[in-house]
Amino acid sequence: MDPISLIALLGALVLVFVVSGIALYGPPKTRRRRDLPPTAPDLTDPHRGPGTDTLEAPPATAPEVEGEVVVETVPEVPARELETPTEPRTRLAKLRARLAKSNSSLGRGLLSLLSRDTLDESTWEEIEDTLIMADLGVDPATELVDRLRERVRVLGTRDPQTVRDLLREELIAVVDPTMDRSLQVERADSDPAVVLVVGVNGAGKTTTVGKIARVLVAEDRSVLLGAADTFRAAAAEQLATWGERVGVETVRGLEGADPASVAYTAVERGMQEGTDVVLIDTAGRLQNKKGLMDELGKVKRVAARPLSPEHDSLDEVLLVLDATTGQNGMQQAKVFSEAVNITGIVLTKLDGTAKGGIVVAVQRALGVPVKLIGLGEGADDLAPFDAAGFVDALLAEQ
Structure with a gap:
């Protein structure tokens, strides 16, 4: 067989085999990319499930942009209940009661000395020392004792209630009830x-x-x-x-x-x-x-x-x-x-030991009034100062 005939025969055989393969196995499959894993669902959106391609983000959570400042929208929260202070008279009454309880040693000490059978020089010196130790100050204590001593002598009385009334009057006088103790908080036209x-x-x-x-x-x-x-x-x-x-x-x-x-x-x-x-x-x-x-x-x-x-x-x-x-x-x-x-003084921690005389001393030193007093850490433990009420608390009987 010549070469040309041999080549033709081989070509025919190859064609037969190709046709037979297609008949048996079908057309060849095209090669494809390896499949990617399915997209995970967005758990923040209840309507999105497996296979969902895209969803727009909820517009409510998007920030509002003003110029170059990003202002995030914050959900409104319920307004907290505001505290309301107790009525001033109630606060003052409570403070007087606490002052009477904590500082009563000053009043009891003075009344005990004044109730002695004999008010001699030594007794009057003890009364003066008691006032000085209560931080009244040397000069105010001396003045008070001199006036009280003279009144007791002139009246010739030893009645405990009368002596107590005289002491109350002299203490109020030295605390000075004539001072203006009001807070200046009135607005003036356009100014606070x-x-x-x-x-x-x-x-x-x-x-x-x-x-x-x-x-x-x-x-x-x-x-x-x-x-x-x-x-x-x-x-x-x-x-x-x-x-x-x-x-x-x-x-x-x-x-x-x-x-x-x-x-x-x-x-x-x-x-x-x-x-x-x-x-x-x-x-x-x-x-x-x-x-x-x-x-x-x-x-x-x-x-x-x-x-x-x-x-x-x-x-x-x-x-x-x-x-x-x-x-x-x-x-x-x-x-x-x-x-x-x-222009004014606020005395705190006045519920300590018998140091009520500091009211008189600081007023004398500065020439300005004690306007407020505090007797504790409570929110309402601050009240206007009142001279007569303060003295009554010092001399209150327990």
Whole structure:
């Protein structure tokens, strides 16, 4: 067989085999990619199941964009129930009862001495010493004893009730009921009343600011707090917490910011919003640190700048004093008064031992009245000071 015929024969055989394979096995399958695993369902959408390709994200969760600031939509939460302070007379009555219970040793001591069969020189000296140990001060104690001694001699009485009445009258006189003890918190035209609260660390200053805010809110006044203690983040947090309890906002700055700038911003915002009272808390200052006291004076000056020309000073500068510090507290009071011109005093922790005489001593030293007293840590343990009520509590019989 010639070569050409052989090639033709082989080609025919190959064609036969190809046709036979197609007949037996069908056309060849095309190669495909390895299948990917099915897409996992979106568990956040109850309507999406296996095999669902795409769903649009719920529009409610998308942030709103304002300029370059992204503001996330936060679901509304129910408003918390605001606290309501007890009525002032109720608070004052409660404080008098506590004062009578804790400080009654002073009254009992004086009445016991005055009830002796013989009121000799030694007895009168003991009475004077008792008053001095109660932080009344040497001069006020001497004056009180001299007047009381003369009245008892002139009347020639030893009747316990009469002597007690004479002691009550003299104590009220030395406490001085003629002083104006009202808080100056009346709004003046377009300006809010501005109250600056100062004092050393540990006297209860920030707590006092919160309690004053409670009282003012109970009187239907709008209040704004200024956290000018920028040295302790905890102080600003504590003040803001007090504000939240009675629905009052707090202006605060970054930790370490200029305290004067915070005070200025608080007063400025109070003017813009028509607030009745702006209460400004300050850092606790060590009375022997002149630089810090100078800074406190700056806070006072700067806080008054936004006010109208006819109202260019603060309405109140309250000094918070711990009643248990005795003569050390007196030194603190004098330094603060020189730095910021104190207009009123808040005595805290007056529920300690028989130290009620500090009321007289601090008023004599500064020439300004005790306006508020605190007898505990409770939210309502702050009340207006009343001279007659205070003395009655000291002399109350148990």
